[in-house]
Amino acid sequence: MKSLILFLTLIVLAPLFSAIMLKIKAFFAGKKGIPLLINYYTLIKLIQKTSVYSISTSQIFQVGYLITLATTLTSLLFLPFSGLPPLLSFNGDIIFVLYLMSLGKFFTLISAMDTGSSFEGLGASREAFFSFLAESAFFMVIISFFWFDEKLSIASYFMANNKINVWNNYNFPLPLVGISLFLILLTENSRVPIDDPATHLELTMIHEVMILDHSGPALAFIYINSYLKLLFFSSFLTLLLFPRFGLDNKWNIASFYITLICIYISIGITESIMARFKLNKVPKFLVITFSLATFATIIIMGFAR
Amino acid sequence: MGIFKLTIFIILIGGLIPFATYKNFSLMKILSVLFISLGSLMGVIDSLFKLNNKEIYNVTYKLSDIFIVALSINNLTKFFMIIIYLISFFSVIYSFHYLNDSSKALRTALSYFLYSLLIISMIFVVSANNIITFIFSWEVMSLTSYFLVIYNYEDFETIKSGYIYLIFTHIGAMFIYSAFGIMFAYTNSLNFINLSLIPLNIKTLIFILSFIGFASKAGLFPLHIWLPYAHPAAPSHISAIMSGVMIKMGIYGILKIYTMLEFNSIITGYTVLAFGVISGVLGVVYALGQSDLKKLLAYHSVENIGIIITGIGIGMIGQYEKNFAMALFGFTGAILHTLNHSIFKSLLFFGAGSVIHNTKNRSIEQMGGLLKNMKVSGLTFLVGSLAITGLPMFNGFISELIIYFGSFQGLKQLPLTQFASIIAIISLAVVGGLALACFTKVIGVAFLGEPRNDNTSNAKESGIFMLIPMIGLSLICLTIGVFPKYFIKIALYGTETLFLNSIDFHINDYFNFSTSITNISLLFFLILTILFTLKYFCYKTKKIHNTSTWSCGFSKPTTRMQYTDFSYAFSIIKFYKPFVLFKSDYKKIDKIFPNKIEYHLEYLDIAEKYIIQNIAKFLDLFFEKLRWIQHGNIHIYIGYILIVLIILLLLI
Amino acid sequence: MTDLVLIIIFLNGLLIFFTSIKFGRYLFFSSGIMHLIMTIALILNSQNIYFNSYLKCTYEGLVILSIISFLFLCIIFYSISYLKEIQLSNERIFTGSMVLFLSAMTLVSLSDNIILIWVAIEATTLSSAPLIFIHKSKKSLEATWKYILICSVGIALALLGSFFVVLSMDIKGINCPLTYTDFSNIANLLDKKLLKAAFIFILVGYGTKMGLAPMHTWLPDAHSEAPGPASALLSGALLNCAFLAIYKTNKILILAGLGNFSNKLLIIFGIISIFIAATFALKQSDYKRLLAYSSIENMGIIAFGTGVGGLAAYGAILHLIHHSLIKSSLFLTSQNYLFAYGSKLIDKVGNGIKLMPKSSILFIAGFFGISGFPPFGIFLSEFLIIMGTLKQGLYSVAIIFIMLLIIVFAGFAKYFIRIIFNNYDGNIKIPENFQRLLPQYILLAVSIILTFFTFDFINSYISNIQIYSEVLHG
Amino acid sequence: MSNLILTLTVLMVLFCLGSSRLLSIIYLIAFQGFLVSVLPFFINDKITISVILFILVTLLIKSFLIPIFLYFVMKRITIKREIEPIIGYNGSVFLGLIIIIISIFIGNKFNFHINHHNTFLFPAGITTLTSGIFLIIARKKAITQVIGYLMMENGIYLLGLILSNHNLNIIEFGILLDLLVGVMLMGIVLHNINKTFDDIDTTLLKSLRDL
Known part of the structure; x- marks a missing residue:
């Protein structure tokens, strides 16, 4: 029951967290910034509107974003927020979740291709390229996790035992894993320095360019999806990083929330202090991410047992 | 055994009838398709029922001193028979509308005859119990498939492709001959008997020789190069059979030799794994670079064979390391992936055939927007794509997941095995990601967007008999993806033969995720339904506008401005x-x-x-x-x- | 007594030169039939032979004899239509030489005397030379000249070899009839060194005739220039006859304990022959020459298999049988092509499958048969040879053998596919007809039947072979 | 006596190698044929009727029928001399001498003493045989090649004499018959070659090849 409540609150709060990020960016830019509830207003506004469909598109365009959203929602069900048992769990769910997200990505990509626009194709191509690199890095992270737990379940990694947590003294390479996870987060959620969700220069965008033709409620769903996806990755990272206070300690939840918000803030800071990479630099960045994860795994396998 | 013979007999009749009736083109097709599909269906059902049955059937016919036909049907055989008959069933139905040029009546008749021979020879390959029967049916299989490939012999490219295929199949056969020769040298028997007592270095030699031979049939890198030639050249239902079933005979051969040798050598395990990994990754990279739809699918066969071989490699290492879970997962994953690949790959070839048939070209650069006119082909192709990419809810995912499990088990072993496992895991991940890129490319460029030429925009949906197999196979893909438990069980029957010292185990100990996957998939569909309802309410009262695609203020976009498959794949390939x-x-x-x-x-x-x-x-x-x-x-x-x-x- | 028919056939052959063309044809046909009857009678009662000290029915001889007999019958059938089409001015030379050639080959397969077999083989050269020479074109003259001279020189060496065999007996002071049977009985008493020398001469000598490289040089020329029926007979029957002589000598050497030596030589020559065939199969412009190189290859395989012994020797005999059947079918079919396109050049031939579908089916079936695909018997024999080689532990040799087979196959496949499927605009001159197709179909069908079923008479031959290889390999 | 004949035979070989005129070569080969034919007289221990008969037939064929036939062929083709042989005359003679030395060496190595004490028989045979092959290789004209072949057969005949204690008459007649027919056939082909090519130069016969 606790888990369900936590899950629902997090989902509801996801747009808020993203708004925090925007606030941070505004702060760095020396602006007052938008209201914290801006994302909710946007969503309501969008849902009230109607949509314009391109005549080039087929039904895929109209269902793609829903499937993507469904995959993200389902993935979130597997996360043991603040160490509480998740709603769903089985051995192997980490792979399932990753592939489920790929399913979402598949539909995002083909929805983009459906418009027949060269811009959106461009975005799709880049997304496909970068995400396969990011995924490999993620698998490297899983390998290092498996080393501790010999299971393939997110719940098992982060739930009861304290093994996979940065605050565990013995696991010194885990911060490295944390860093690579953070980099993966940036990639998968199209944040700076990989992608700049705020630019409106189509040629440089990756994710945003793919949704150019969506409008109205459809766009609202897509926004929700992007909030939730960010939530997923941030929570995953949080689970690795947040300080724990023993089993069933009520401070756990507070600690979780604080860490989560810290992660959003750090994303915001990163976005503010860094510029977008040149596109051909991105693969290099991802390879570095992958190498970092591999390095961490090697150290873990070599020393941490 | 009676039904076994009857099945073969019916299929043979289906192959012979066309010679009598080819004057009447549609009658010929009806009768032939009817018989062959009936026989195949019987075969599927028969094998499925017999899977539970532990006894091994043995039959021997002595034709001459040397030529002795010996058959033995164990569970692995039955498993492969299911694959053969299943794809044969759908494929022959598909051919009814696909082979519709009545001016080629005689050729079509011959094609049906060779088709039935191909099916029968493959059945004999998997049930052969002595060397002679095996290589005889093996060669018949190669030969009939060669002739089926050159159906369109007027085309120079077809002939060239056939030639390449022929050479490779011959090289493979020669390697298999020599493996058997050495086997014979040490056992003095032409029968497939247990070889566990022969020296280890000879075992290794036999294994390597036969591995090369079978790999050339299976299309493992670097012996794969006939695949991207032969598959595009062949008619689509033949490509489906070849890619879906025939190349699996190579997998069967490897497993068969492995079982007979009771082989324990770590080096070969690593070698097999290495070849699997290389084929997997390079197969998909090359696939990404193709714009010929069938060539692309052919390279995906290389990729998937790579995955299967990776699974086998994991299984072999597991068996050597006495890590039961690793071996179990590796082999089961490989075997299940064999089934899965045959299903979705034939589905994709059917789809490709349907598209090519109607647009009259093979390059996806000329296609576009096909989903609008060819709904069924397009959607089933989408299902196939999702399955081959290994995405959840579809069958490809299940087997890949099992192979992942096996690979992760390897992390518990010695450092070298750990390293191998890491390679396997990462390559599977990379393959998955690249396959996603590749199939979004295909779907996006060929089926979505705007048609790129007139042939494409005027394309009509194919005949009903071409659609039925595609729908059927799509449903099977989905069924395996959502209810994997039963199919894992079937695969486990197949694996049984591979566990030389089998341990009794509970399926739930290792495969308890299968029920979870079912539940979660259903939940996913529930969520999807809820979202659809939400969407429905959002749009209920609103009028939707249609306009041309937004192109950033540019007012006259043409279809030539669409993103092409080449540009889509370029940056990834450059990597x-x-x-x-x-x-x-x-x-x-x-x-x-x-x-x-x-x-x-x-x-x-x-x-x-x-x-x-x-x-x-x-x-x-x-x-x-x-x-x-x-x-x-x-x-x-x-x-x-x-x-x-x-x-x-x-x-x- | 039945062997007296041989004399009648011989006289028939002579008579043909002096009678009218029409009567000559009857004699031609009747010789074939008589020959078949004789062969059957000999198979049924192999003791029934007249010149006991010179002739003997051995198993290997009978196999070759029955091949000759059967082939000849098929070729006669083909020739009916062939002669009608070609309108030879000197038809009597053709038919007469054919019959003489037949009788010479029969003598080879039946003779037991070591020198008589030489006489008979030389007679085959002489009687077949006019067949190659029949068109009197520049090329056929050249081919004939090369054929006669190279073969005569080669076979002269074989005579020397035969003398050496006798000498190896004389030197030890033994005196017995100069028959293979008697030599087999006293083999271990013979002088080893001389026997070795003798085998070298015989192998080189008869190897010339058999088409073992590098003495094969006449073969592509002669086979490509001879008319179709003659090339079929040359390739299908004559080469076997030469092989028979080598085989019998080899047997003596094995019995004398020199099996290692002689078998090694056979293996080496076999490999070289296949190698040579590979060299010229990869690039070839003339399809009859291609077939001739295929004969060299197959003779190499037979020699190789015989040399390896054991299972491979069995395979070699099977190979011999099936090679004769399939290769003669191919040569006869190639004559159909020659009729149709008027050229032996592969570039000037094409689209066979449309223009002459039945011949093309024969061609492609024969090609796959000769390359070792089922359901034809060469599939089995090649497999057995490979198995046998590996069984003897000759791994490196087996590797070379297999590689060469693949290369040869690659070359042949390229050209056969080109002949049958290439583009060709234009019409064919003389269409195929039933009489020129049936013999080939029969030949191929027999090969298929023999793959799946063995007959008693072949079986007994096999057991003979097995005894022989047991001697060799314990 | 037999040694004298053998020496003459080998001498004929040298003459043949050194001669450029076709006619003289035919004479030489006829004489050589005569020499080898009469040799059994001096070797065989017991002279039977069949031996005499055999010697007569050999004499007839080797020193009369074949040379005469060759003579007529030569007349028909109107070619008198071998010009520009592949290996020159002096070189040929020189090589012939080397062949003789090697042959004697080989003969001593084998050292046959069976039923007579003639040690020269074997080297003489080998020399004649090898020189025959040499002639075939070294000369361009087809007719010289036929003569080379004859010389080779003579050599083999000499070697065959070593085995003269076997009663092989029927078979030896067969050999002779083959020889006769072979040479006649070669003559016919030769004639036709001359008719078609206007020459019997075998270097012209090079169109059948795989280059």
Whole structure:
């Protein structure tokens, strides 16, 4: 029951967290910034509107974003927020979740291709390229996790035992894993320095360019999806990083929330202090991410047992 | 056994009838399709029912002293028989509307005959219990498939492809011959008997030889290069059979030899794994570079065979390391993936055939927007794509997941195995990601967007008999993906034969995720339904506008401005540069007022470019140099005799 | 007594030169039939032979004899239509030489005397030379000249070899009839060194005739220039006869304990022959020459298999049988092509499958048969040879053998596919007809039947072979 | 006596190698044929009727029928001399001498003493045989090649004499018959070659090849 409540609150709060990020960016830019509830207003506004469909598109365009959203929602069900048992769990769910997200990505990509626009194709191509690199890095992270737990379940990694947590003294390479996870987060959620969700220069965008033709409620769903996806990755990272206070300690939840918000803030800071990479630099960045994860795994396998 | 014979008999009748009735084109097709599909269906059901049955059937017919037909049907055999019959069933139905050129009546009749022979020979391959039966049916299989490939022999490319296929199949056969020869040398028996007592180095030799032989059939890198030639050249239902079933015979062979040898050698395990990994990754990279739809699918066969072989490699290592879970997951995953691949790959070839049939070209660069006119083909192709990419809810995911499990188990072992496991895991991940890129490309460029030429925009949906198999296979993909438990069980029956010292285990100990997957998939569909309802309410009262695609203020976009498959894949392929060669053809602008400039870029396969072509070139040159032997001068001819004589006399 | 028919056939052959063309044809046909009857009678009662000290029915001889007989019958059938089409001015030379050639080959397969077999083989050269020479074109003259001279020189050496065999007996002071049977009985008493020398001479000598490289040089020329029926007979029957002589000598050497030596030589020559075939199969412009190189290859395989012994020797005999059947079918079919396109050049031939579908089916079936695909018997024999080689532990040799087979196959496949499927605009001159197709179909069908079923008479031959290889390999 | 004959035979070989005129070569080969035919007289221990008969037939064929036939062929083709042989005359003679030395060496190595004490028989045979092959290789004209072949057969005949204690008459007749027919056939082909090519130069016969 606790888990369900936590899950629902997090989902509801996801747009808020993203708004925090925007606030941070505004702060760095020396602006007052938008209201914290801006994302909710946007969503309501969008849902009230109607949509314009391109005549080039087929039904895929109209269902793609829903499937993507469904995959993200389902993935979130597997996360043991603040160490509480998740709603769903089985051995192997980490792979399932990753592939489920790929399913979402598949539909995002083909929805983009459906418009027949060269811009959106461009975005799709880049997304496909970068995400396969990011995924490999993620698998490297899983390998290092498996080393501790010999299971393939997110719940098992982060739930009861304290093994996979940065605050565990013995696991010194885990911060490295944390860093690579953070980099993966940036990639998968199209944040700076990989992608700049705020630019409106189509040629440089990756994710945003793919949704150019969506409008109205459809766009609202897509926004929700992007909030939730960010939530997923941030929570995953949080689970690795947040300080724990023993089993069933009520401070756990507070600690979780604080860490989560810290992660959003750090994303915001990163976005503010860094510029977008040149596109051909991105693969290099991802390879570095992958190498970092591999390095961490090697150290873990070599020393941490 | 009775039904086994009856099935074969019915299929054979289905193959022979066309010769009697080819004057009446549709009657011929109806009868032939009816018989073959009936026989195949019987075969599927029969094998499925018998899977539970532990006893092994053995039959021997003695034709002559040497030629003894010996059959033995165990669970692995039955599993492969399910694959053969299942795909054969759908494929022959598909052919009913696919082969619709009545001016080629005789050829079509012959094609049905060869088709039935191919099916029967494959059944014999998997049930053969002695060397002679095996290689006989193996060669018949190669030969009939060759003739089926060159159905469109008017086309020069087809003939060339057939030639390449023929050479490779012959090379493979020769390797298999030699493996069997060594086997015979040590057992003195033409029967497939247990070989566990022969020396280890000989075992390794036998395994390596047969591995090369079977790998050339299975299409493992670098012996895969016939695949991207033969599959596009063949009619689509034949490509489906070849890619879906025939190349699996290579997998069967590897498993068969492995079982017979009771083989324990870590090096071969690693080697097999390495080949699997290389094929998997390079297969998909090359696939990404293709714009010929069937060639692309052919390279995906290389990829999937790579995955299967990876699974087998994991299984072998597991068995060597006495890690039961690893072995179990590796082999089960490989076997299940064999089934899965045969299903979704035939589905994709059917889809490709349907598209190519209606748009009259094979390059996806000329297609676009096909989903609007060809709803069923498009959607089933989408299902196939999702399955081959290994995405959840579809069958490909299940087997890949099991192989992942196996690979992760390896992390518990010694450092070298750990390393191998890491390689396997990462390559599976990479393969998954690249496959996603590849199939979003295909779906996006071929089926979505705007049609790129008139043929494509006027394409009509194919006939009903082409659609039925596609729908059927899509449903099977989905069923396996959502209810994997039963199919894992079937695969486990197949694996049974592989566990040489089998341990009784509970399926739930290892495969308890299968029920979870079912539940979660159902939940996913529930969520999806809820979202659809939400969407429905959002749009309920609103009027939706239609306009052309937003192109950033540019007001007259044309279809030529669409993103092409080449540009889609380019950056990813460039990432793999040393393993993919680029061949560009570009004339520089040399005048003040330049004419039309063309830029042509092609991706080349390193196996073909570096290995095969160089060998061929070397042989050509070498033998060219020797041709002076036959120079026509009689004096020197007699000189040869004298020289030979003198040399020999000096040597005694 | 039945062997007296041989004399009648011989006289028939002579008579043909002096009678009218029409009567000559009857004699031609009747010789074939008589020959078949004789062969059957000999198979049924192999003791029934007249010149006991010279002739003997051995198993290997009977196999070759029955091949000759059967082939000849098929070729006669083909020739009916062939002669009608070609309108030879000197038809009597053709038919007469054919019959003489037949009788010479029969003598080879039946003779037991070591020198008589030489006489008979030389007679085959002489009687078949006019067949090659029949068109009197520049090329056929050249081919004939090369054939006669190279073969005569080669076979002269074989005579020397035969003398050496006798000498190896004389030197030890033994005196017995000069028959293979008697030599087999006293083999271990013979002088080893001389026997070795003798085998070298015989191998080189008869190897010339058999088409073992590098003495094969006449073969592509002669086979490509001879008319179709003659090339079929040359390739299908004559080469076997030469092989028979080598085989019998080899047997003596094995019995004398020199099996290692002689078998090694056979293996080496076999490999070289296949190698040579590979060299010229990869690039070839003339399809009859291609077939001739295929004969060299197959003779190499047979020699190789015989040399390896054991299972491979069995395979070699199977190979011999099936090679004769399939290769003669191919040569006869190639004559159909020659009729149709008027050229032996591969570039000037094409689209066979459309223009002459039945011949093309024969061609492609024969090609796959000769390359070792089922359901034809060469599939089995090649397999057995490979198995046998590996069984003897000759791994490196087996590797070379297999590689060469693949290369040869690659070359042949290229050209056969080109002949059958290439583009060709234009019409064919003389269409195929039933009489020129049936013999080939029969030949191929027999090969298929023999793959799946063995007959008693072949079985007994096999057991003979097995005894022989047991001697060799314990 | 037999040694004298053998010496003459080998001498004929040298003459043949050194001669450029076709006619003289035919004479030489006829004489050589005569020499080898009469040799059994001096070797065989017991002279039976069949031996005499055999000697007569051999004499007839080797020193009369074949040379005469060759003579007529030569007349028909109107070619008198071998011009520009592949290996020159002096070189040929020189090589012939080397062949003789090697042959004697080989003969001593084998050292046959069976039923007579003639040690020269074997080297003489080998020399004649090898020189025959040499002639075939070294000369361009087809007719010289036929003569080379004859010389080779003579050599083999000499070697066959070593085995003269076997009663092989029927078979030896067969050999002779083959020889006769073979040479006649060669003559016919030769004639036709001359008719078609206007020459019997075998270097012209090079169109059948795989280059």
